[in-house]
Amino acid sequence: MSQSYPNDVLIVDVSPRDGLQNESETVPTAVKQALIEDLIAAGIKKLEATSFVSPKWVPQMGDNGELLTALAPTRQADVCYSVLVPNMRGFENAVAYRPDEIVIFGSASETFSQKNINCSIDESIERFAPVAAAAKAQGIKVRGVISCTVGCPYEGEIDPSQVAYVTKRLVDIGAECIGIADTIGVGTPIKVQRALQAALHHIDVGALSGHFHDTYGQALSNTLAALQLGVREFDTSVAGLGGCPYAKGATGNVATEDVVYMLHGMGISTGIDLDKLVSAGERISNYLERSNGSSVARALINQRLD
Template identity: 50%
Template sequence: MTDHVRVYEVGPRDGLQNEAGFIPTARKIALIDLLSRAGFEKIEATSFVSPKWVPQLSDAAEVMAQIARAEGTDYAVLTPNQRGFEAAKAAGADEVAIFGSASEAFSQKNINCSIAESLERFAPVAVAAKEAGIRLRGYVSCVVECPYSGMVDPQAVRDTAFAMREMGCYEISLGDTIGRARPEATLRMLEAVVEYVPAQALAGHFHDTSGRALDNVAVALDMGLRSFDSAVGGLGRCPYAPGAKGNLSTTSLIAFLEQRGFYTGIDITLLAQAEALVASLAPGSQAKVAP
């Protein structure tokens, strides 16, 4: 196994943000610390958004202050605006993420503005991140299909991803938000995007609603992508994407990659311990407690 693929762990943020009951801060920290010890290069730890909209992550500052930071691991947070960025910087985030959409309908539902308006909102965050020397990552939702407006034009994905790249994002994560993408549609989308953004600057973010997440990973690998988002225990679903299931399970992704000859560097034993912890925190997850 020689070709390295980065597994970007999003469970602590994207996974836990929609859990019904508040998960104690100490348990979130324990999960992140286990993931750190497992060897992840990138862990999306939390989100600095309004507690009114995401009460589950209202303890973001406490989480960031108390995690045991591992050498070689970057701790990322979601920052929708300048206020969120300043809080993330104060908390010592290694990188911050902005989140947009390729669907106008989803953009209005998710962040209450048009795609163009969202990019305008992100611009000050991008400038501030550059000045502070903090890496900036971008998310693009609904890259194949939108729950409100149907199929999404690949050129719309290309344009949004390119705008984020021009803004300074070192990587743009392309999200199949509702998990219904067919491999052939994923291929068409990626063929359009890589005309403007190199594959090395793209990540795949697949949900598994239709059981095709790994098929889409295979397509993305063939297109040259070497970074993929996943969530421990398959945690996570978007409240603005009716019917969508959780993110692609980290364990399933790693097993798939290693079967195809790729190297991830993740300690599977520690990952299993993290999944067991997730199963106790979020009973509705896909995590199975190891025997």
């Protein structure tokens, strides 16, 4: 049986935001800036730079403005700098720094929505409607990400109809693309495909992205399952940094290095230099004094040492 895959894939590295927001120690702005510049030097064309949430909730992102100011002199015109915003206030704070894209987020789980952002799914979408409208009025792209699309730490398995519902709501308020996230990493290929297919009722496959955590070691399999449906954009995190502060036990995002190695091995282009990417991940891992979460990076680093 022949299977057609996309010729090229866009990798969105979320480590500066989703990766570092889970660190117990706040990472200095200069280190975040170096990470972002290393990723761009490796060929990353889209990344989540920071978030404009209240520093009371996520103190690690309290330097959002300083970071974007520091990046401004070397900002690349062909790189999309994304920021996450939780509400209108966050958007108003972010817009001064001219992000290329804002990320808004809903959950496919009602309980997770309540525990994570203290409101229902419908209330969360209503809160984001003016944000999406304001962003579009200023020519800023809007991406909607849906968490817990296959499983939730409180509700267990999530019905794909929930994914379809939230996708439609986000598209209706102006999200131009939708990220399907397996926030706690419980998904397996068929479940992930069902979640993606549910979203496809309301958005084209070219505007869909995958965001898979590797808690149960399924992230690469789930990436392959998404590729089989024609998905061409994936959120990954260099060195496998990050988890979810509201999802107990959720380990890091899938490592960018592992996804890039798999894609290149399949003949799929990413525009990324894997050696430079490995160096970027190793540099931030060394700074954080933690082992590199990428199997590919560890293998290639061992080869370098030999």
